[in-house]
Amino acid sequence: MQVQIVLFDGFDPLDVIAPYEVLEAGRMVTGGALEIELVSAEGAREVPSGLGALSLRATSALDPSRTDLVVVPGALGRMPDENEPTEDSIPVLLGRTLDTTLPALLKECLDRPGVTVATVCGGSMVLAMAGLIEGRPATTHRMGLDLLEATGTIAIDARVVDDGDLVTGATVTSGLDLGLYLLERELGPRVALAVEKLIAHERRGTVWRNTGPKPIEAA
Incomplete structure (x- = not known):
């Protein structure tokens, strides 16, 4: 299974490293069922994160024709200020991806059968601002749920949301839970449990899916 984790200027390092380490552990415990690489839209390059001088190296370009799973992180920067928007604010950093x-x-990834696109935190906003997930359920950081909904996406207040070929995680630490859930979904619960024990992290919350009866709203 080919996994490509996307880097873009201003990405949040933990959004990348958390799922990367979980999925890499999945590769280890399965003897190589996964191949994970860091990619960018532009190809191999040093990609600056939103955390000071920390950069990561993309080894190749995002290639929809040879990937099975794509993970899109959010950005790390200042919280948005409607009165004084800054170049290093999270919405601005995410918005810059639209110019790439x-x-x-x-x-292309979403259009290709068999490819799953997963996001961590503000990564879903990259898809939403590009008009790629209108009318689809997704989650993001709780402070961005209203903005997500404003794009026409169905904002779900859950830690992980599974909508088939689109799986989204809420906050920055949800990258661990997202990775474990993807291992369970794609490779089975025994693999996920082995990695869970290896990294000593238990998944939090219930994964939201659009199935089952709709609960009665409290008055």
């Missing part, structure tokens, strides 16, 4: 080829590549 990343949205077109992600659309």
